Amino acid sequence: MSGKTSVETVIVVGAGIMGLSLSWALAKRGVKVRLFDQGPIPNPVSSSFDEHRINRHAYGKLNGYARLMPDAFRAWDALWADLGVRHYEETGGIYVLRHEDDWYDNTTRQLAELGVPCKELSATEVADRLPVLNPDGIFRAVEVGGSGLLFPRRILTDLVVHLTLMGVELNAFTPVQSVDPEAGKITTDKGVEEADKVIVAAGAWISRLVPELDGVAVPSRQAVLYLAPPPTLMKSWQSAPVVVVREKEAGLYCLPPRCGTRLKIGDHRFSLTGNPDEDRMATDDDIAPIWAAMQKAYRNVDDYRIIDPKACFYTVTDDETFRLVQPGARGFAISACSGHGFKLAPLIASGVVQAVLEDRPTAEVATWAAGLEEQPLPLF
Ligand SMILES: Cc1cc2nc3c(=O)[nH]c(=O)nc-3n(C[C@H](O)[C@H](O)[C@H](O)COP(=O)(O)OP(=O)(O)OC[C@H]3O[C@@H](n4cnc5c(N)ncnc54)[C@H](O)[C@@H]3O)c2cc1C
Structure with a gap:
């Protein structure tokens, strides 16, 4: 046009x-x-x-x-x-499923139709690619292209x-x-x-x-945590792809530190509450569910420091x-x-x-x- x-x-x-x-x-x-x-x-x-x-x-x-x-x-x-x-x-992405649902089958079908690479990872491959993850309780993991x-x-x-x-x-x-x-x-x-x-x-x-x-x-208050990982894990994070951990009670998405950005983790579940005029500092109540989900999904979480807890709003x-x-x-x-x-x-x-x-x-x-x-x- x-x-x-x-x-x-x-x-x-x-x-x-x-x-x-x-x-x-x-x-x-x-x-x-x-x-x-x-x-x-x-x-x-x-x-x-x-x-x-x-x-x-x-x-x-x-x-x-x-x-x-x-x-x-x-x-x-x-x-x-x-x-x-x-x-x-372009970073690629890894989706880690910690419970069984039809997300994996839908997505692989979509990606095949679009001609975007997608492959299932073995437990050893997951451990190799993402040593920061807690390997216990992973039901399935898939690596996808076309992401960044x-x-x-x-x-x-x-x-x-x-x-x-x-x-x-x-x-x-x-x-x-x-x-x-x-x-x-x-x-x-x-x-x-x-x-x-x-x-x-x-x-x-x-x-x-x-x-x-x-x-x-509907305005929805969403919290995200900017994090400083322990120094020994920073190298792994710097080469990590986008990571999404799908759990029955949580959907943690993680954006690695690249090109002048910091490591960020948020929870995709919608709060469906809040007023967009509120300030943008996450409270202890905002942080607690993300921290609890991180404890399940990642290793050594207590060694990470929260350096910028943020609240943001989007519409749902x-x-x-x-x-x-x-x-x-x-x-x-x-x-x-x-x-x-x-x-x-x-x-x-x-x-x-x-x-x-x-x-x-x-x-x-x-x-x-x-x-x-x-x-x-x-x-x-
Ligand atoms: C934590 C978080 C993570 C997200 N992650 C992703 C992601 O990974 N990928 C993705 O695609 N999307 C993501 N999103 C969603 C995405 O960021 C939003 O959907 C998108 O930015 C919305 O853009 P917008 O321009 O509609 O709204 P906004 O960016 O909010 O812009 C609206 C503008 O309108 C102005 N405004 C409001 N009222 C008035 C008024 N009365 N007069 C004048 N100006 C006014 C505001 O000041 C504001 O600048 C995420 C959002 C959040 C909060």
């Missing part, structure tokens, strides 16, 4: 990865974009602002998103080409620089108080602003501006799919949907822009963004 559009101006609310990706895709089409954030741009309290995020083809039960992942990787490649730098490190680390802080910062070059107007410290999706207007403390279209991409705050998403995109939808809604003729809202909103943002943004610029119906793009459409959309 690169044709002319009759839409000349678009207001984007929220400068996380989704708002920045939308601004990028719109500016590529020659649209005049005005981007608003309640805080600095990028904003350290946004879901998007962190040292690393996982990118991967392996998608367990979410077959629709597995199908979208090759295009999601292509969307990142298009961004790297525009930025002139690649903020991605995205580096969000650098991505967001470079996007901000690039968008400035593209002429996008950046309005930091400008909280949007309300949106009129029928009239294409927003209200800030400086007054009312109007554009041909308005898109709200306000992350965990979205339902405050878009009542249609209240109770649909009941089926973990993105929600695109159009509450008025000139207003749209797009919400991510759990722990996969970062990797898919540039791709989903490229589709949303096709609805906003009236290349295709919103309902069609919403179905695609939810991973329910077999046919891909053209990129940009």
Whole structure:
């Protein structure tokens, strides 16, 4: 999609990865974009602002998103080409199953269809590759390709620089108080602003501006621990892939220290509680379940030091799919949907822009963004 559009101006609310990706895709089409954030741009309290995020083809039960992942990787490649730098490190991934479920069979089937390498590891291979793991209680382990680390802080910062070059107007410290999706207007403390279209991409705050998403995109407080492992284990961590340990009562994901990032471990279970205005320091109650799960999954956990316990927020939808809604003729809202909103943002943004610029119906793009459409959309 690169044709002319009759839409000349678009207001984007929220400068996380989704708002920045939308601004990028719109500016590529020659649209005049005005981007608003309640805080600095990028904003350290946004879901998007962190040292690393996982990118991967392996998608367990979410077959629709597995199908979208090759295009999601292509969307990142298009961004790297525009930025002139690649903020991605291929690491591969190891999934360790500590209980039996159908995740393994679904994923191997998906990866075979996508042509992504995937192989089962023996106990000796697991011990060799990941001596930091506790070998007891491992039911199955599988090594996958097509996975690695995205580096969000650098991505967001470079996007901000690039968008400035593209002429996008950046309005930091400008909280949007309300949106009129029928009239294409927003209200800030400086007054009312109007554009041909308005898109709200306000992350965990979205339902405050878009009542249609209240109770649909639920803010969820999630804790992550930045850790200093004992010196004797640091070498193993530095060469480790992304590690996901699937347990009946936990889903620990671990991002190794690479390219200027620290070792990070989080629990994928959704808290479905909390207020995104809360501070970002994890409490003892946030930390306890992660620490307990780590004690089962890893060796010598008591020798690790927590050097930065963080709380973050993302939105969760009941089926973990993105929600695109159009509450008025000139207003749209797009919400991510759990722990996969970062990797898919540039791709989903490229589709949303096709609805906003009236290349295709919103309902069609919403179905695609939810991973329910077999046919891909053209990129940009
Ligand atoms: C701990 C954790 C781990 C994760 N791991 C992964 C992962 O490995 N892989 C992956 O793909 N995804 C992951 N995610 C999910 C991913 O980070 C999010 O889905 C994604 O960053 C959401 O981006 P967003 O732009 O929609 O929201 P945000 O990044 O939150 O951006 C929303 C922006 O809107 C602004 N805003 C809100 N209200 C207003 C207002 N009224 N006026 C103006 N501005 C406003 C906010 O200040 C903010 O800057 C993880 C998330 C967390 C928290």
